[in-house]
Amino acid sequence: MNQRQPGLQDTRSNQEPSTAGLRLAELLAALSVVTDLGSWRLPETAMQACLLATRLAQRINMSANDVSDVYYTTLLRSVGCTAYAHEEAVLLDDAELAAAGSVDWADPREALGFWLYHVARDSTPLEHARIVAANMPRWAFRRHEQIASHCEVGAAMVRRLGLAPVVQQALQQVFERWDGKGIPRRLDGERLVLPVRFAQVATVAAVFWRLGGPDAAIATVKQRRGGMLDPSIATGFLQYGTELLAELETADVLQALVLAEPEPRKQIPDDGIDSVARAFGDMVDLKLPFTRGHSGGVSELAEAAARRLRLNEPDVVAIRRAGLLHDLGRMSVSNRVWEKRGPLTASEWEQVRLHALSERANSRPLAGTGPAGTSNWHAPRTAGRLRVPPPVGGPCGTPGRTCPGGRRCVPGYDAGAPISASSRICHGGGSAHDGGLSGPVRWRGCPRRPGGGGPSHKARSIRLARGSQRPRSGGPAGDCNRRLVP
Numbered sequence: 001m002n003q004r005q006p007g008l009q010d011t012r013s014n015q016e017p018s019t020a021g022l023r024l025a026e027l028l029a030a031l032s033v034v035t036d037l038g039s040w041r042l043p044e045t046a047m048q049a050c051l052l053a054t055r056l057a058q059r060i061n062m063s064a065n066d067v068s069d070v071y072y073t074t075l076l077r078s079v080g081c082t083a084y085a086h087e088e089a090v091l092l093d094d095a096e097l098a099a100a101g102s103v104d105w106a107d108p109r110e111a112l113g114f115w116l117y118h119v120a121r122d123s124t125p126l127e128h129a130r131i132v133a134a135n136m137p138r139w140a141f142r143r144h145e146q147i148a149s150h151c152e153v154g155a156a157m158v159r160r161l162g163l164a165p166v167v168q169q170a171l172q173q174v175f176e177r178w179d180g181k182g183i184p185r186r187l188d189g190e191r192l193v194l195p196v197r198f199a200q201v202a203t204v205a206a207v208f209w210r211l212g213g214p215d216a217a218i219a220t221v222k223q224r225r226g227g228m229l230d231p232s233i234a235t236g237f238l239q240y241g242t243e244l245l246a247e248l249e250t251a252d253v254l255q256a257l258v259l260a261e262p263e264p265r266k267q268i269p270d271d272g273i274d275s276v277a278r279a280f281g282d283m284v285d286l287k288l289p290f291t292r293g294h295s296g297g298v299s300e301l302a303e304a305a306a307r308r309l310r311l312n313e314p315d316v317v318a319i320r321r322a323g324l325l326h327d328l329g330r331m332s333v334s335n336r337v338w339e340k341r342g343p344l345t346a347s348e349w350e351q352v353r354l355h356a357l358s359e360r361a362n363s364r365p366l367a368g369t370g371p372a373g374t375s376n377w378h379a380p381r382t383a384g385r386l387r388v389p390p391p392v393g394g395p396c397g398t399p400g401r402t403c404p405g406g407r408r409c410v411p412g413y414d415a416g417a418p419i420s421a422s423s424r425i426c427h428g429g430g431s432a433h434d435g436g437l438s439g440p441v442r443w444r445g446c447p448r449r450p451g452g453g454g455p456s457h458k459a460r461s462i463r464l465a466r467g468s469q470r471p472r473s474g475g476p477a478g479d480c481n482r483r484l485v486p
Contacts, residue, residue: 022268023258023261023265023266023267023268024161024261024266024267024268025075025257025258025261025266026258027276028075029047029075029257029258031079031283032046032050033047034283034328034331035076035077035081035331036078037331037332038081038082038085038287038331039078039081039101040097040100041078041098041101041207041210042210044254045203045206045207046074046075046077046078046203046206047075047253047254048206048209048210049199049202049203049206049207050071050075050257051244051248051251051253051257051260052074052202052244052245052248053071053073053198053199053201053202054070054074055244055247056198056201056236056237056240056244057070057198060233060236064263066194067262068164068262069170069194070194070198070199071260071262072158072195073171073195073198073199074195074199074203076157076158076167076171077154077174077199078154078174079153079154079157079158079171079283080149080150080151080153080155080157080171080174081150082153082286082287082331083146083149083152083153083286084142084146084149084150085286085287085335086287086289086335086339087142087146088146088335089334089335089336089339091135091139091142092119092135094336095118099114099118100114100118101207102208104224104227104228105143106177106179106182106227107227115132115136116132119131119132143183144183144184147175147183147184148183148184150174150175151172151173151174151184152172153283154171154172154174155169155172157171157279157283158171160275160276160279161276161279162272166193166195169193170193170195170196170199171196173185173192173193174199174200176188176196177228178192178197178226178227178228178229178230179226179227181227182228192230197229197233198233200228200229200230201221201229201230201234201237202237204217204220204228205217205218205241208220209245214241214245214246217245218237218238218241218245221234221238221241222238274321277321277324277325278324280325280328281295281296281299281323281324281325281327281328285327287335287338288330288339291330294327295324295327298323298324298326298327299322301323302322303316303320306319306320329356330355332351332354333351333352333355337352
């Protein structure tokens with residue numbers, strides 16, 4: 001069932017790992033943490049679900065190819081979560097979206113309970129009734145379109161990563177159900193491919209294990225058996241679930257996940273790392289309607305600036321990849337913060353400031369192919385304005401440390417990179433919502449020439465490179481018809 005795809009290399013456990021490539025499992029583990037944040041789940045939930053699904057498939061003697069398909073499907077199950085992040089945030093706040101992720105929407109009691117007990121909890125009864133009456137029909141009406149977008153983005157990501165066709169098919173079915181009440185195509189029974197049926201059981205178990213422990217996980221799988229979940233796979237989990245969940249209690253999840261990757265283990269060769277990084281960046285750019293193409297734009301212009309500075313080729317490659325990965329941490333911050341009209345509160349600004357820590361950790365496997373630390377230099381947004389953060393202590397944020405010249409190429413372009421849905425290159429005027437910046441680009445943190453006479457050659461190189469870039473075509477700002485181009 002699982003077919004080898006071009007661009008991926010297989011390694012056996014008794015072979016020395018290639019120094020020219022990276023383990024695909026490590027990269028997808030980092031991506032899964034990003035999708036956990038985008039799905040309003042606790043970090044490592046997708047990795048835990050992947051471990052459960054893989055161990056369960058092995059326990060019930062599935063073939064090696066089937067186990068491999070189950071592994072990748074479960075790990076990537078939520079990879080399309082950015083497709084409708086903007087639309088969800090319009091209707092529900094952060095806590096409501098977190099609660100919505102554990103609801104069985106085909107069960108009228110659960111669905112109604114969500115609207116009665118989780119939506120607008122702090123409002124007056126009259127205001128609560130008004131909010132529910134306004135938003136519940138809109139949620140139901142848009143749900144089909146949103147999930148279709150999720151499935152489309154997920155399938156496109158799998159295709160770009162070069163995984164087996166059955167995994168791509170599975171990502172198109174993640175919201176289908178065994179009883180045929182799912183969406184978008186209302187498939188039922190064995191019309192759902194085997195990997196997605198394992199992924200559904202394991203994801204439900206992992207989510208409720210994090211919420212209420214082993215008893216909650218086992219009880220929920222038992223309750224949803226034969227409805228949402230394949231009854232035979234759910235029964236297998238009920239048989240082995242206590243043992244499998246006990247393993248999660250003590251396991252180093254990331255290490256266990258990488259070791260659990262089925263044979264043949266896949267590697268990405270060095271010449272394929274850019275395409276993976278670009279896929280990661282494109283997925284994150286879908287989170288906001290005005291950032292489509294932003295990561296690619298940052299990468300292109302930062303690379304152009306680095307070449308103008310005549311940096312050596314390894315540094316240019318690292319800077320290009322850093323531009324693609326520089327905004328992975330955006331997923332850790334609510335759309336309601338990024339899209340807020342007006343000044344951010346102190347706590348909201350703190351979220352924006354700290355999201356760089358998340359992206360630094362999540363991009364480490366890819367950023368590690370070049371000079372360390374290139375991916376965490378970027379410009380945060382505050383009240384519609386982008387600023388390059390000044391260094392703390394030494395040039396790289398630590399006293400006395402020397403910073404590679406190209407490190408400033410990434411934040412410099414991020415401050416002037418396209419951030420609208422039409423991907424225009426903006427220098428000022430308007431707001432983040434209409435594609436511009438609410439004021440001129442600030443070059444804080446860029447060194448000045450001796451005597452203080454303006455930006456350094458690095459800043460000028462970025463500006464010169466920016467002038468050579470063509471504006472991209474696209475829809476008007478605010479266009480929510482976002483797609484992940486294969």
